[in-house]
Amino acid sequence: MTVETTMGASSAQRGTEAAERRKPTPPPFPAFHAPGQAEVVSENSLVHRELSYAIAVGFRRLSMDLWLPRRVAERPVPLVVWIHGGAFQLGDRRELPPTFGPDSVFRLLNQAGIACATVDYRHSLEAPFPAQLHDIKAAVRYLRHHADVLGLDPARIGAWGESAGGHLAALLGLTGHRADLEGGLGVQGHPSSVSAVVDFYGVSSLNDMPPMTAANDFMGPALLAAVPEGVSVHPETMLVGGSKDPRVLDAASPRSYVTPDAATFLLVHGDSDGLVPLSQSELLAGLLQESGVEHQLVTIEGADHCFFFAEDQMDRILALSVDFFRQHFRLP
Template sequence: MSSSTERTLRDVVYATRPGFRPLSLDLHRPEADGAPLIVFVHGGGWRVGSRRVMCPTFAPEHGFPRLVADGFAVASIDYRLSGEAVFPAPLDDVAAALAWLREHQGALAVDATRIVLWGESAGAHLAALAGLSDGAVRGVVDWYGPSDLVSFPAPAPSDEHPTREEALLGGAVADLPERARAASPARQVAPGAPPFHIAHGIDDTAVPAAQSEALHAALVAAGADATLQLVPGAGHLWQGLDDPDDVLSPALAFARRVTG
């Protein structure tokens, strides 16, 4: 790790899996010790992606530095991609990162009793599942994540196979119904779910906004604190969004509220 005066720690290994690459995280911290912690899970269709990037269409200053400037520490984590291992491996990795951060919060000078999970696209899917199963996170920020693989639009015959969803599951949804249900946040919601802030572009053609609507409906039905922000004119990865602050400010306000 870097010295105590360095506020960003990079390439910190949080888990080793036999037969796989070490799993690492980057920790971005504000000047004040003991900040609440955002655990960020990157997107990329479960196939690709990097913990270095918050949202591929945002300028750097609208990424992790914006969250740190708002008083949060941010741990951006690796997880095994679908070419390495199928579900539930990536979810297990998110759980391992949460456990490691809690165990080492003193040395890291962060407050891991106040964790918000935040993900985009495939990372939002994993963040939602982890938040629903962890039992101790303060909240989840879900940016345009798939929520129901069972009802996800079926691939066209001309689509690449395996699809992103098939690669995650290790086969077609129809052939793995129990695994598809277990990998669907909207079908895992139960009373006691943590607060959620969900945001989705109405013009998203990669992950339909109906996926976020289904998760929001399930959370509300279970009595959870859940908000849904549907953004006109925005596509996947917030393409077409005029001002990143339109989605950053509500998400950060939610994070401040649930960790306050």
């Protein structure tokens, strides 16, 4: 009896194990979505809209639009990641500053034979730094992962941003070798480095930013009015979760990451910027110089933030930036 009981239990166990093996395995939680079909938007551009490059639990889906050039001699094509501004509190991947022509950045890059990914990222009240950098890095990894199907050259990727986006573009160009800053979102196993950066009036040192007031810049009142009651009015403090610790602010500042391994930089800044002083770009240019990094600082005379009051120079400014990428990527 003892032997029969033991044998019977063993047979039942084997049956359970076989049933478990037959049970279908549920798919893993999606970390990102594959690209769909592009739509034709002009004679120069195809656009993949709403590409979900990372899915972060507890947050909105992180998306990008990818503008691909139609008229190119050969593929794969180089790529520039466009990062919008908005004091880390506002902004959208589809919106350019009012001084820029509609879709001008995306269109001009496509006309030059360069793809453009315009990327959303979490704002400072959604998540503190380094979430924003993690998001942008996840976007670059996504684009490298899907480079073959999208016709992109993973070896030729740059970044271009304005204001808060300039800050993030600079960080992207300075931290490609920092595994500790990659984050765990989206695609893994690809580098997030870029080889060229255009930084429009970005912050280089959060500890050296003047307080935002209604008086120091004509854009100040609108930004101050948009900040919820009880929340810091200073974008640099909001970025780091309200901390005023100089060490925390330095950890979110591009100045802290300059090394000889940095990307090539073009810094463009107005000499009358009342929101982000020209000294911020001068500081970063000096550190790049000390590290032997190829760079150029272009000062726009009479320009405030977003190049307000220098609108007549916008065509030149944008052409200068596109030419910087064209030369870096060795395009005709």
